Amino acid sequence: MEPGVIPMPEVGDDDVLIKVQAVGICGSDLHYYEKGAIGSCVVEFPFILGHEASGVIERVGRNVTNLKPGDRVCMEPGIPCYHCKDCLTGHYNVCKHVRFWATPPYDGCLCNYVSHPAAFTFRIPDNMTFTEGALIEPLAIGLHAANTAGIKLGQTVAIIGAGCIGLVSLLASKAYGATKIIVADVLDKRLAKAAEFGAVTVNSKERDFVDEVMRQTDGAGADVVIDCAGFSATMQQAVACAGNNATVVLVGLGGDHLDGIPIEPLSCKELTIKSIFRYRNLYPTAINAVSAGLIPIKDIVSHRFKFEESDRAFATCLKDIKNVVKGVIEF
Ligand SMILES: NC(=O)c1ccc[n+]([C@@H]2O[C@H](COP(=O)([O-])OP(=O)(O)OC[C@H]3O[C@@H](n4cnc5c(N)ncnc54)[C@H](O)[C@@H]3O)[C@@H](O)[C@H]2O)c1
Numbered sequence: 001m002e003p004g005v006i007p008m009p010e011v012g013d014d015d016v017l018i019k020v021q022a023v024g025i026c027g028s029d030l031h032y033y034e035k036g037a038i039g040s041c042v043v044e045f046p047f048i049l050g051h052e053a054s055g056v057i058e059r060v061g062r063n064v065t066n067l068k069p070g071d072r073v074c075m076e077p078g079i080p081c082y083h084c085k086d087c088l089t090g091h092y093n094v095c096k097h098v099r100f101w102a103t104p105p106y107d108g109c110l111c112n113y114v115s116h117p118a119a120f121t122f123r124i125p126d127n128m129t130f131t132e133g134a135l136i137e138p139l140a141i142g143l144h145a146a147n148t149a150g151i152k153l154g155q156t157v158a159i160i161g162a163g164c165i166g167l168v169s170l171l172a173s174k175a176y177g178a179t180k181i182i183v184a185d186v187l188d189k190r191l192a193k194a195a196e197f198g199a200v201t202v203n204s205k206e207r208d209f210v211d212e213v214m215r216q217t218d219g220a221g222a223d224v225v226i227d228c229a230g231f232s233a234t235m236q237q238a239v240a241c242a243g244n245n246a247t248v249v250l251v252g253l254g255g256d257h258l259d260g261i262p263i264e265p266l267s268c269k270e271l272t273i274k275s276i277f278r279y280r281n282l283y284p285t286a287i288n289a290v291s292a293g294l295i296p297i298k299d300i301v302s303h304r305f306k307f308e309e310s311d312r313a314f315a316t317c318l319k320d321i322k323n324v325v326k327g328v329i330e331f
């Protein structure tokens with residue numbers, strides 16, 4: 001496929017023009033690339049993928065005072081309406097009118113220049129690379145999951161799924177004070193990465209995850225469970241390995257429905273079941289945590305590609321699932 005030529009974006013009074021420097025490849029990008037749709041969101045071609053991005057400010061709109069040309073930045077990809085009840089109560093991530101990069105009908109940012117509201121553009125410090133800047137986006141999801149779970153110092157967290165989202169949830173859980181983290185997946189390369197980050201790992205094809213969590217907690221179960229796969233089977237495991245008064249956070253969206261969740265443990269264990277949708281108000285936290293060396297986000301990257309090889313980047317991330325943990329396109 002020849003790279004398309006598109007006009008330079010318009011820069012409104014409250015926007016900044018950014019020269020893009022790095023874009024992470026997310027599972028949703030891969031899904032749109034392969035299938036052309038996620039649920040009711042159907043791609044109309046031509047369409048630009050990418051929503052995990054960083055870059056350099058080229059130009060700022062008239063009203064912008066907090067950013068200037070030359071600033072290194074990363075961008076929060078979802079722009080809410082600022083006016084609805086959700087926006088006004090601070091829950092802008094669930095705004096029904098949100099325009100999110102690379103979610104039809106809105107184009108993404110895998111291109112040379114993007115225009116973006118200054119309010120959703122964040123300066124990154126000099127000690128942070130552009131790739132780390134791009135990875136602030138998935139990290140914000142992990143922080144939102146850990147935050148929503150209310151993880152406290154010394155707690156045990158069980159995480160199901162060690163893709164990018166499981167790994168950022170692991171890094172966030174650790175940063176919020178979890179001292180034992182038990183991670184399940186079926187892909188050894190991803191489990192090895194989780195182990196490198198200090199987790200106890202379980203290949204669910206070889207061992208029973210619930211048994212292992214119970215063994216690791218002397219039968220008490222985990223304080224927090226984060227399901228980063230999102231299937232009936234994984235939510236059943238999440239409920240089964242949760243301890244009394246535990247919080248279970250659903251992050252993964254692997255299946256369409258959740259079936260087979262027994263009521264008895266939900267009731268008898270007084271579980272709190274929560275879900276998250278993306279993140280809100282967490283970019284500054286994520287940037288500070290990475291810059292301070294608390295979260296080694298760059299270590300989740302397994303594959304780097306140049307912008308010109310974007311086609312190969314997508315093909316590799318789709319086909320070589322055994323080896324790819326996280327792909328990033330660098331300009
Ligand atoms: N809630 C949100 O806001 C939000 C945001 C981003 C992504 N997501 C969703 O989170 C999920 C994870 O995202 P990702 O990018 O890491 O995807 P991914 O596909 O790379 O990772 C999912 C992992 O789960 C593993 N897995 C599947 N079934 C399993 C099982 N039975 N036991 C153990 N592991 C199992 C897979 O091997 C894979 O490594 C996806 O469903 C994605 O759509 C949700």
Ligand SMILES: [Zn+2]
Pocket residue numbers: 026027028051052137138
């Ligand atoms: Zn993403």
Ligand SMILES: [Zn+2]
Pocket residue numbers: 080081082083084085086087088092095096097098
């Ligand atoms: Zn709104």
